[in-house]
Amino acid sequence: MDDTQLLKGVLEGCVLSVISRGETYGYEILSVLMENGFDTLIEGTLYPVLTRLQKKGLIACRVGKSPLGPSRKYFSITPEGEAYLAAFTENYAKITQAARNILDNE
Amino acid sequence: MDDTQLLKGVLEGCVLSVISRGETYGYEILSVLMENGFDTLIEGTLYPVLTRLQKKGLIACRVGKSPLGPSRKYFSITPEGEAYLAAFTENYAKITQAARNILDNE
């Protein structure tokens, strides 16, 4: 089974949700998502998502030093991002409800 | 909000699930899905899904007359389709669990 398609769209909302908890950076977001069940997620997938979110103005970015390793890009959510996240969560609930209606009902 | 991306992959499994309940045809599948919450689904999206499922051998197809209107393509699920649906359902549960972990946890 290939779960690639199931991830579409969901990932963007989840990344935003992680950032909404407080300023963080790519590598940390990656580990949080992987620990929570997105275990096949790779950097080449995550970083473009961050770029997209930034372009849409949903997150803000600053470069800062790391206590260990190369410097990081720290992301935080914007008011637009909060609004988008709320809309996303609602929409996601609607779709999953519809899917459950169909899949559960034999 | 655009729910296009959220549909990806989910739709294929849902269509298969509807067909698994018994032989049916495109137009009917469309109305079942729309009644269950996929209210923006259109024909141009559904029919390509059916073609894909058929190409993968997950559903079988026969052409038959309709009691009203033009003739229909009747679809039924194959053993491969049943197996795929089971795998899909499991995988879907896993992804939605992961997403819930992330989205619910403030």
Added chain:
DNA sequence: AGAAACTACTTGACAATGCAAAGTAGCTGT
């Protein structure tokens, strides 16, 4: 009979997004 409305399926161009695979580079410990 003619027109409109409904049933039913088809097609081509398009955009969004995840993945694979590879690269660049800083830092730490041996």
Added chain:
DNA sequence: ACAGCTACTTTGCATTGTCAAGTAGTTTCT
């Protein structure tokens, strides 16, 4: 100096939903 970890980037690719039409058979209303 070398290995291993941290951290971000880039290019090319495949999949899939949508838009916007189009083709046709059947029924109903006038």
